[in-house]
Amino acid sequence: MxxxxxxxxxxxxxxxxxxxxxxxxxxxxxxxxxxSLPSPELEQEEYNVxxxxxxxxxxxxxxxxxxxxxxxxPVSVIDVITYYSGSKSEILRTRYYLWGFFDKMSIxxxxxxxxxxxxxxxxxxxxxxxxxxxxxxxxxxxxxxFMDNALQRxxxxxxxxVYPDSSGVFTFSRVGFNSTRDKAIVYQxxxxxxxxxxGYIILLYKVKNVWILEKRMPLWG
Numbered sequence: 001m002x003x004x005x006x007x008x009x010x011x012x013x014x015x016x017x018x019x020x021x022x023x024x025x026x027x028x029x030x031x032x033x034x035x036s037l038p039s040p041e042l043e044q045e046e047y048n049v050x051x052x053x054x055x056x057x058x059x060x061x062x063x064x065x066x067x068x069x070x071x072x073x074p075v076s077v078i079d080v081i082t083y084y085s086g087s088k089s090e091i092l093r094t095r096y097y098l099w100g101f102f103d104k105m106s107i108x109x110x111x112x113x114x115x116x117x118x119x120x121x122x123x124x125x126x127x128x129x130x131x132x133x134x135x136x137x138x139x140x141x142x143x144x145x146f147m148d149n150a151l152q153r154x155x156x157x158x159x160x161x162v163y164p165d166s167s168g169v170f171t172f173s174r175v176g177f178n179s180t181r182d183k184a185i186v187y188q189x190x191x192x193x194x195x196x197x198x199g200y201i202i203l204l205y206k207v208k209n210v211w212i213l214e215k216r217m218p219l220w221g
Contacts, residue, residue, distance in 0.1 A: 118176020
């Protein structure tokens with residue numbers, strides 16, 4: 001057991017930086033191509049989903065300021081794990097499941113309408129505004145500054161020096177909703193250096209006007 005744990009830690013030290021470079025390079029290229037496109041305002045319900053996830057996050061609770069990248073992450077660049085098989089698809093999807101790193105999520109439980117809305121919205125980056133409703137002070141970090149910090153190891157120290165008690169940087173996709181507006185899926189990432197980061201697809205249900213996390217599927221980290 002000790003040997004297995006030690007081996008996995010060594011593998012993780014190598015693989016995670018590689019995945020981050022692949023992932024973030026895709027984000028950067030896509031942002032460059034789509035920056036001039038018209039960017040519609042996100043609806044408030046999407047901010048409600050983001051806020052619900054942040055308000056239930058221990059990293060937010062333990063720090064005085066929350067940092068959020070000011071552009072959404074499109075679904076076409078969250079399929080990092082497919083690089084293990086040497087392929088690059090537009091979405092981690094088979095006929096019946098979305099596939100993550102260690103888990104899978106049934107398309108039946110997500111709903112075809114929810115997934116269709118998610119895919120339709122996540123073709124490009126979209127700007128985020130100060131419409132979050134979270135219990136801690138928060139800051140929207142520019143996409144360019146986020147990319148500089150994420151792709152260059154030393155810049156994380158610079159970010160910590162400016163925001164010494166920050167929760168790291170959170171990233172989100174657009175939110176996909178079902179037709180009755182009581183189910184949602186979203187991608188959420190978190191970055192605090194090359195070895196302390198993760199990415200999830202999250203399924204939520206709306207109960208008594210509050211978004212509740214139902215299932216979280218790890219994509220990488």
